Amino acid sequence: MNMIQEDGQLLRIFIGEANKHDRMPLYEWIVRQARSRGMAGATVLRGIQGFGANSLIHTTKILRLSEDLPVVVEIIDSPEQIETFLQAIDHAITEGIVTVEKARVRMYRASGGKGVQNQP
Structure with missing residues (x-):
């Protein structure tokens, strides 16, 4: 098991559900990359509404179902692991x-x- 110190970092990657890398959802590719690199863990959260740099609103409202809802990938690990991971995936994040x-x-x-349980 990966050991994680008390002083870690939280990496958040805000992307769209429709973003792809090698024909795979980008969020799934990122999680697989994190796992293959021995990161402490990753969680994908799907938003119900949001907008990004293009200012288009994406929502789950009944009258306007979006196929590109906001997605957040969260990863917590050591600062060194986060930096190395970011360098490895940078090329795949074309928007967000x-x-x-x-x-x-x-x-x-x-x-x-x-x-691991760290002391308060």
């Missing part, structure tokens, strides 16, 4: 926004309660 912020990791556990 990427943010990085400090994250204090209090617990990182696998099923069965195994894992």
Whole structure:
């Protein structure tokens, strides 16, 4: 299991659901890349409404179903792992926004309660 220190970073990648890389949804490709590189974990969140740099509103409202809803991929790991990962995936993100912020990791556990618990 990947060990993660208390002083980590949160990587957020805001993209559209319709964005692709090698004919695969970009969010799925990013998660697979994170897993293959031994990142601590990744989560994909699907938004119900949003807009980006092009100012087009994407929504799940009944009268206007969007096929390009906002998606956020969140990954928490060490600052070094996040930076290396960003360099590896940079070419695939052709639109969207990427943010990085400090994250204090209090617990990182696998099923069965195994894992790392940092002290407060």
